[in-house]
Amino acid sequence: MKRVMCVVLLILLPLVGILAVQEQQIIPLGSPVYADMDDLYLVLGIGTPSDSRPWSMNEARAILSIASRQPLSGVTKQLYDQIASNLEAPVRWSFGDGFSGGVYLDLAGEFYAHSNTDVSDGFTSYEDWGYGFVDRKPLAKLRLDMAVSDFFYTYCDLQYGYGIARYDDELSTLGESGHSLVGALTEDTSLTIVDGDSILSQYTKAFSNNLIGPSRDFDFQWPKRAIISVGGSQWNFTMGRDKLEWGNSHIGNFVYDNHVDFQEYARFTVVSEYFKYEAVDMFFDTSYSDDEFFRMMMSHRLEFRPLHKITIAVSENVMYKDTVLDFRFLNPAFIYHNLNERSKFNALAHLEVSYTAMPGLNVYGQFCLDQAVAPNENDSESTAWGALAGIEYATTIGKGIYSTYLEGVMTLPCLYRRDGIDFVMSRRYAGLEASGNSHWYTQKFDYIGFPYGGDTLVFEWGNSYRVPSLGKIGFSLSALLHGEVDMYTVVCTTGGYANYGSTLFLGDVIYHTYTATLTGERELKDLVSWLSGKVYAQIDWIVRSDYTKATKTFDNFRQDLQCSMGVTVSL
Numbered sequence: 001m002k003r004v005m006c007v008v009l010l011i012l013l014p015l016v017g018i019l020a021v022q023e024q025q026i027i028p029l030g031s032p033v034y035a036d037m038d039d040l041y042l043v044l045g046i047g048t049p050s051d052s053r054p055w056s057m058n059e060a061r062a063i064l065s066i067a068s069r070q071p072l073s074g075v076t077k078q079l080y081d082q083i084a085s086n087l088e089a090p091v092r093w094s095f096g097d098g099f100s101g102g103v104y105l106d107l108a109g110e111f112y113a114h115s116n117t118d119v120s121d122g123f124t125s126y127e128d129w130g131y132g133f134v135d136r137k138p139l140a141k142l143r144l145d146m147a148v149s150d151f152f153y154t155y156c157d158l159q160y161g162y163g164i165a166r167y168d169d170e171l172s173t174l175g176e177s178g179h180s181l182v183g184a185l186t187e188d189t190s191l192t193i194v195d196g197d198s199i200l201s202q203y204t205k206a207f208s209n210n211l212i213g214p215s216r217d218f219d220f221q222w223p224k225r226a227i228i229s230v231g232g233s234q235w236n237f238t239m240g241r242d243k244l245e246w247g248n249s250h251i252g253n254f255v256y257d258n259h260v261d262f263q264e265y266a267r268f269t270v271v272s273e274y275f276k277y278e279a280v281d282m283f284f285d286t287s288y289s290d291d292e293f294f295r296m297m298m299s300h301r302l303e304f305r306p307l308h309k310i311t312i313a314v315s316e317n318v319m320y321k322d323t324v325l326d327f328r329f330l331n332p333a334f335i336y337h338n339l340n341e342r343s344k345f346n347a348l349a350h351l352e353v354s355y356t357a358m359p360g361l362n363v364y365g366q367f368c369l370d371q372a373v374a375p376n377e378n379d380s381e382s383t384a385w386g387a388l389a390g391i392e393y394a395t396t397i398g399k400g401i402y403s404t405y406l407e408g409v410m411t412l413p414c415l416y417r418r419d420g421i422d423f424v425m426s427r428r429y430a431g432l433e434a435s436g437n438s439h440w441y442t443q444k445f446d447y448i449g450f451p452y453g454g455d456t457l458v459f460e461w462g463n464s465y466r467v468p469s470l471g472k473i474g475f476s477l478s479a480l481l482h483g484e485v486d487m488y489t490v491v492c493t494t495g496g497y498a499n500y501g502s503t504l505f506l507g508d509v510i511y512h513t514y515t516a517t518l519t520g521e522r523e524l525k526d527l528v529s530w531l532s533g534k535v536y537a538q539i540d541w542i543v544r545s546d547y548t549k550a551t552k553t554f555d556n557f558r559q560d561l562q563c564s565m566g567v568t569v570s571l
Contacts, residue, residue, distance in 0.1 A: 022089055022100070022147040022150065022153055023057050023150040023231070023233075024056055024057070024058065024153040024229040024230060024231045024236060025057045025089075025145070025147065025155075025229070026054050026055075026056055026155070026229050026238060026242065027054050027055050027056070027057065027060055028054060028243070029053060029054055029258050030243075031086065033060060033083060033087065034053060035466075036079055036083050036466075036468070037049045037063060037064065037067075037083060039079065039394055039401050039403060040067050040076060040079050040080060040083065041067065041356075042356070042360060042393075042394040043075075043076055043359065043395065043396060043401060044070045044076065044359060045309070045358055045361075046067065046070060046308045046309070046356070047305065047307075047308045047309045047310065047354070047356045047362075048248060048311050048356065048362065048364075049063045050271070050276055050303060050311075051245075051246065051247055051248045051303075051311070051313065051352060051354075052246050052269070052276060052278055052303060052313070053244070053245050054242065054243070054244070056229065056236045056238075056269075057087060058150075058231065058233065058236070059236070059269075059271050060087055061087055062271065062273070064080070064083055064084065064087065066308070067080060068080070074396065075400065075401060078469070079401065079468045081468075082469050090102055090104070092147075098148050098149040099147070100146070101144075101145065101146040102143075102144070102145050102146075103142070103143070103144055104143040104144075104570060104571065105140070105141070105142055105143070105570070105571045106137075106141040106142075106143065106568060106569070106570050106571075107139070107140055107570075107571070108137035108138065108139060108140075108141075108567070108568040108569075109139075109209070109210065109211060109567050110136060110137055110564065110566035111207070111208075111209045111564070111566065112129075112131070112136075112202075112208045112209065112562070112563070112564050113206060113207050113562070113563045114129075114206065114560050114561060114562040114563070115206075115560055115561040115562075116558065116559065116560035117204060117205065117206050119199055119204065121558040121560070122196075122197075122544075122558065123203070123204070123542075123558075123560040124197075124199045124200060124203055124204045125194070125195065125197070125198045125199070125203055126164065126200065126203055127195070127196035128196060128203060128542075128560070129203055129540070129562055129564075130515060130517055130538065130562055131538050131540065131562065131564035132203075133261070134259065135564075136161075136162075136210060136564075137161070137210065137568065138159040138160055138161025138162075138210065138219065139160055139161050139210055139211060139212050140159065140160045140161070141157055141158070141160075142157060142158045142159070143155070143157045144156050144157070144158075151230055151231070151232070152228075152229070153229045153230075154228045154229070155225060155229075155240075156223050156225070156226045157222070157223045157224060157225050158222060158223060159219065159222050159224065160212065160219075161210055161212060161218065161219050162210060162215075162217055162218065163217060163220060163221070163429060163431055164194055164200075164219070164221075164442075164444060165194045165198065165200055165429065165431065165442055166200070166201055166202065166217040166431070167216055167217060167431055167432065167433060167440065169198065169199060169200045169201055170198065170199035171194055171198050171442055172193060172195070173192055173193070192440075192441070192442045192443065193442060193443050193444070193445065194429065194443070194444050195444070195445070210566075216431065216432035217431060219429075220429070220430040221261070221429055221430070223241065224261065225240070225241060225242050225262070226241045226242075227239070227240030227241065227242050228240055234270060234272060235268070235269065235270045236269050237267070237268050237269075238265075238267045238268075239265075239267075240265075241262050241263070241264045242262060242263065242265075243258045243262055243263060244256045244258070244263050244265060244267070244280070244282075245257055245258040246313075246315065246350075246352075247366055248352060248354055248364045248366070248390075249366060249388055249407065249409070250405055250460060250462055251388070251409050251458055252449070252450045252452065253366070253449060253450065254348075254350055254368035254386050254388070254449045254450050255299065255317055255350050255368065255448075255449050256280075256282075256448065257447075257448070257449050257450060257451060259446075259451040260425070260446055260448075261427065263282055263448075264283045264284075265280050265281060265283065266283075267279070268280075268332075273305070274304065274305045274306070275302075275303065275304055275305070276303040277300075277301070277302060277303075278299075278300065278301040278303070279299070279300045279301075279332035280297075280298070280299045280300075281297070281298050281299075281330070282297040282298075282299070282448075283296050284296065284297070284425050284426065285425075285426055285427050285428055286426075292323050293322065294321070294323075294325070295319065295320065295321045296319075296320050297318070297319050297320070297423070297448065298317070298318050298320055298329070298332070299315055299316070299317040299318075300315060300332045300333075300336075301313060301315035301350075302314050302315070308356075309355060309356045309357075310353075310355050310356075311352070311353070311354045312351075313350075313351070313352040314349075314350065314351055314352075315349075315350045316335065316336050316337065316347065316348075316349055316350075317347070317348040317349075317350065318336040318337070318345045318346065318347045318348070319345065319346045319348075319421050319422070319423055320345055321344055321345075321421050322344050337349075344421075345421065346370075346418050346421040346422070346423070348368055348369070348423060349368065349369045350367070350368045350369075351366065351367045351368075352364075352365070352366050353365050353366075360393055360394050360395045361391075361392075362391070362392050362393075363389075363390070363392075364389075364390050364391075364392070365387070365388055365389040365390070366386075366388040367385065367386070367387050367388070368385060368386045368449075369384075369385045370384035370385060370386075370414070370415050370418075370423075371383055371384040371385075371414065371418070382412075382413070382502070383412060383414075383502040384412050384413075384414040384415045384416075384417070384418075384454065385411075385412055385415065386409065386411035386412070386415050386454070387409070387410050387411075388407065388408070389408055390406060390407030390408070391405065391406055391407075392405035392406075393405070397465070399467050400466050400467035400468070400470075400472075401465070401466050401468075402463070402464070402465045403463070403464050403465075403466070404461070404462065404463045404464075405460075405461070406459075406460075407459070407460050407461075407462075408457075409450070409457070409459075410456070410457050410458075410504070411450060411453065411454045411455065411456045412454055412455070412502055413454045413483060413485035413503070413506060414454055414485070415450070415454035415455075416447060416448075416449065416453060416454060416487075417454060417485075417487070417489070422487075423447065423449060424445060424446070424448070425445070425446055425447075426443050426444070426445050426446075427443070427444050427446070428441055428442070428443055429441070429443075445487055446487075447487065452482060453486055453487055454485055455482060455483035455484070455485040455504065456480065456481065456482050456483070457480075457481040457504065458478065458479070458480050458481070459478065459479045460476060460477070460479075461476060461477050461478075462474065462475070462476035463475050463476065469523060469525070470523055471520070471521050471534070472519075472520070472521055473518075473519065473520045474518070474519040474520070475519075476515075476516075477514075477515070477517075478514070478515045479512070479513075479514050480513040481505070481510055481511070481512055482510070482511045482513070483504065483507055483510060484505075484506075484507030484508075484509055485506070485507070505549075508548060508549050508550050509546055509547065509548055509549070510546070511544070511546055511547075512544065512545050512554075513542065514543045514544075515540060515541070515542050515543075516541045517539070517540050518538070518539045519536070519537070519538045519539075520536065520538075521534050521535065521536035521537075522534060522535050522536070524569070532569070532570040533567065533568050533569035533570055534568055535565075535566070535567045536565065536566055536567075536568075537563070537564065537565040537566075538563070538564045538565070539562065539563050539564075540560075540561075540562040540563075540564075541559070541560075541561050541562075542559060542560050542561075543557075543558075543559045544556075544557070544558050545557045545558075
C-alpha cells in the first residue's frame with residue numbers, strides 16, 4: 001500500500017502548483033474580501049467599491065489597485081495585505097495546457113439554544129431567529145472548481161445538512177394560514193408552505209445543532225452555488241446559481257438582496273475605474289402552480305464614479321410574465337418601461353448614491369419607485385416606493401478598525417405588489433417521506449429585494465471592531481415596525497386595484513420587533529498555520545409586541561433570547 005501511495009504522489013506532484021490568479025473566478029458574497037474592502041476604502045476616504053456584487057477576481061484586483069495608490073501604513077497596510085492574500089489563487093492541480101482544478105472540503109459544527117419554547121409566542125420558524133436558515137451552515141460541504149487559463153471558470157458545491165423543514169414539522173397550506181393569494185403567483189389554497197407561522201422543530205426546541213446523521217431530513221436543494229464564468233480584462237459573463245446583491249444597505253437592498261438562499265441568473269458586466277455596466281436576467285421557480293406562465297426579472301444598471309468620493313448608480317428592472325418567451329424583450333439597451341405591455345411587465349426604477357465626505361465618513365441612500373401617478377394618468381393604482389438613508393464611520397484604533405453605521409428605511413404598503421405581476425419569488429423545497437420511497441414538497445415565498453417588503457419602517461445602529469487576520473466583534477440594535485400589508489395580502493379586488501395610497505400603517509395594528517445582537521469570531525489560521533477556519537458566536541435578544549391604534553395600547557408582549565455558536569474548518 002505504501003508503494004502504491006508513493007507512485008501516486010510521484011505522478012501527481014509535478015502537476016501541483018500555485019497558479020496565477022484565475023481572473024474569472026467569482027468571489028462568493030460570504031467572503032471576507034467585501035467587508036475588508038469596504039473598511040479599507042472608507043478609512044482611506046476614497047469612496048466605496050462597487051456595490052454591485054459578487055465581483056470576479058479580475059474586478060476585485062482592479063478595485064484593490066485603486067487603494068494601492070494611497071499611503072498605507074500600520075492597520076491599513078495590514079488590511080491591504082490580507083485582501084491581497086485572499087485574492088491569491090488557492091493551490092490547485094495544474095496542467096501545462098492551462099487547465100486547472102481544485103477540490104476543497106468545509107466542515108462545520110453549530111449549536112443553537114433559545115429561551116422561549118412556548119409555541120403560542122411564535123418563535124417557531126427560521127423567520128423568528130436572528131441566525132436563521134440561510135445563515136446556518138451545513139455539516140459538510142464539498143467544493144469543486146475548474147479553470148482554463150484566464151478566460152473560463154466553473155464551480156459547483158455539494159453539501160450535507162438539515163433542510164428548511166423536516167418531515168414531521170407542522171406546515172400549513174395557504175388556505176389554513178389565511179393566505180388566499182401569494183404575490184399574485186397562485187390561487188391554489190391547498191399549496192403547502194413554510195413561513196413564519198410554521199412550527200419547525202429545529203427552531204422550536206430549546207437546544208439543537210447541525211450535526212445531522214443518516215436522515216431523511218437533509219437539504220435536497222443543492223448545489224447552493226453552481227456557476228460558469230467567462231470573460232476578459234474588463235468584462236465578464238456569468239450563468240448559474242449564486243447570491244447577487246445591488247446596493248449599499250446594511251438592512252436590505254431594494255432590487256437584489258442577499259437574504260435569500262440563492263438566486264439563479266445570467267449576468268453580463270463591463271467595468272472600468274469610473275464606470276460599470278451590468279445586465280441581469282434572473283429566473284424563478286414556477287413549480288408552485290400548474291399554470292402555463294414563466295417569470296423572469298430583467299434588469300440593467302449603470303454605475304458612475306465621476307470622482308472617487310462619489311458613486312451614483314441607476315437601474316431599471318422589470319418582472320416579465322408570459323406564456324411564450326419573446327426575444328425582442330431581452331434587449332438590455334431598451335427602456336423596459338416603454339414596452340407598454342401591462343399584462344406582461346411590472347417596472348421598478350432604482351437610484352443609489354454614496355458620498356465620502358472625508359476619510360472615515362460616508363453618507364449613502366437608495367430610492368426605488370414601483371408605482372407613481374404621472375400627469376394625465378388616473379390614480380387607480382397605489383403609489384408605491386421605498387427610501388433608505390444612512391451614515392457610516394470608520395477609523396483605526398490600536399491594531400484594528402472600528403466602524404459604525406446608522407440607517408433607516410421606509411417602504412409604502414404596495415411596494416413590490418401589483419395585481420398579476422409582483423416582485424415576489426417562490427422556491428420549492430423537497431424532503432423524503434417516512435418510507436423513504438417518495439418525496440414531499442413545500443414552498444417558500446420571499447421578496448427578491450428588501451427582506452421586509454412594504455408597509456415598514458426600520459432603523460438599525462451597528463458597530464464592529466475588526467483586527468485583520470485575527471477576528472472581530474460586533475453589536476447592533478434594530479427596530480422594525482410593520483403594518484398589516486405583506487406578501488400574502490390580497491391587493492386585487494373586484495373591479496380594480498386595492499388603493500392603499502401612500503399612507504404607511506393604514507391598518508389598525510402595527511407589529512413591533514426590537515432586536516439587540518452581539519457577534520464575535522476568531523480566526524484559526526494564526527493558531528494553526530495549515531488550518532483555515534474560525535470559531536464564532538451570535539447572541540440575539542428579540543422583543544415583540546403589537547400596537548393597536550384604535551385603543552392606543554401595546555399588547556401580546558413576547559421575547560426570546562437566542563444563542564448560536566459554531567466552528568468551521570476548510571481543508
